Amino acid sequence: MVAPNDLTAERRPRTGTDPEAGPDPDTRLDLDLDLVGVRDANRALRALPAGRRARLTAPRGRHNLAVGLTAPVTVDIDGPAGYYAGGLGALATVTVHGPAGTGVGENLMSGTVRIRGNASQSAAASAHGGTVVVEGDASLRAGISLKGGTLVVAGNVGRYCGFMAQAGTILIGGNAGADLGDSLYEAVIYVAGRITSLGTDAQAEDLTEADVRRVRTLADAHGLTHLDPTAVTRVASARQLYHFSTHNAGRY
Numbered sequence: 001m002v003a004p005n006d007l008t009a010e011r012r013p014r015t016g017t018d019p020e021a022g023p024d025p026d027t028r029l030d031l032d033l034d035l036v037g038v039r040d041a042n043r044a045l046r047a048l049p050a051g052r053r054a055r056l057t058a059p060r061g062r063h064n065l066a067v068g069l070t071a072p073v074t075v076d077i078d079g080p081a082g083y084y085a086g087g088l089g090a091l092a093t094v095t096v097h098g099p100a101g102t103g104v105g106e107n108l109m110s111g112t113v114r115i116r117g118n119a120s121q122s123a124a125a126s127a128h129g130g131t132v133v134v135e136g137d138a139s140l141r142a143g144i145s146l147k148g149g150t151l152v153v154a155g156n157v158g159r160y161c162g163f164m165a166q167a168g169t170i171l172i173g174g175n176a177g178a179d180l181g182d183s184l185y186e187a188v189i190y191v192a193g194r195i196t197s198l199g200t201d202a203q204a205e206d207l208t209e210a211d212v213r214r215v216r217t218l219a220d221a222h223g224l225t226h227l228d229p230t231a232v233t234r235v236a237s238a239r240q241l242y243h244f245s246t247h248n249a250g251r252y
Contacts, residue, residue: 029054038062048073061101066094069111086113089130105132108149121158124151127168133222140177143170146187152222160199162189162235171215171232173224181235185242189235190215192227203238 029048031041033056045054045066053074059065063082066075069092077085077096086094087106096104099117108127115123118136125141127149134142137155146165156174163179165187175193182199189202190211198204207230215229 027052030057031055032057033060033062033065034058038064041065042067045069045073045075046071059098063101066092069094072111080117086132089113099136104134105130105149105151108132118155119153123153124149127151131222135223137174143168143187143189146170150218152218152224154222154224156193159196162187162202163199165189169214169218171218171224173219173227181237183241184235184237186237190232191235192224192232195233195235198235201238201241202235205234205236207232207234 031044033041041056046069048054048071050072055076055078056065057078059077059079059081061080061082063084065077065081065085067084067087069089072091074093080098081096082101084103084106085096085100086104089111090109092111095114097116100115101120103122103125104115104119105113105123105127106125108130110130112131114133116135119134119138121140122144123134123138123142124132124146126145126147128147129149131150134153138153138157140158140160141163142153142157142161143151143165144163146168148167150168151170154173157172157176159177160179160182161176162170162181162184164183166185168187170189172191176191176195178196179199180195181189181202184202211234212229215232219227219229
């Protein structure tokens with residue numbers, strides 16, 4: 001095991017001079033994954049006190065980067081990440097400076113995971129809270145089984161986006177693939193572009209003023225300047241499959 005103090009840190013100028021002020025929030029911990037490996041890097045990240053910053057270099061598509069964080073720290077992944085980057089996290093802000101593999105932000109509880117590129121399938125899967133932002137496109141099953149979190153995709157999403165999403169919000173700045181919102185529960189999906197097709201029990205609904213405010217807030221917060229909050233399509237559950245009925249047997 002490698003202790004955080006044994007790893008390379010870059011010190012920037014302090015903003016205060018009080019020696020009793022605690023850890024310097026402007027000290028960034030740099031972790032070279034070619035040297036320390038994923039397991040020890042994650043241990044070091046989880047040991048960081050609140051307010052600290054860290055950077056993971058040489059990620060090279062490695063899996064499980066910056067997972068299980070439970071403090072308000074900031075982590076930059078300096079390149080492409082593999083599976084489950086930023087997953088199982090709470091309070092932290094994780095940014096992938098490149099594309100991300102399957103399940104980025106999976107089971108997120110709070111905080112933010114941002115991908116400055118495209119995301120593979122199942123982005124924000126089962127996220128209970130927090131926000132996952134994809135600045136590019138997202139592949140299949142984005143927001144699958146969403147449980148209260150928020151997924152914002154600036155570009156397009158693939159098939160089965162929002163499949164079995166139980167609660168939360170999905171905002172799509174581009175087009176949506178086939179079977180959008182299949183078997184949707186209480187989550188709401190907003191789409192700025194075209195929808196190839198809606199999934200089982202999903203329906204387009206009229207926008208309310210509350211919807212427009214919600215979309216505008218998300219778009220402003222995450223840089224979706226190309227989006228008109230008054231011109232998106234709201235997709236929600238038709239609630240025909242909440243309870244099993246023999247009349248609907250062929251649709252299950």
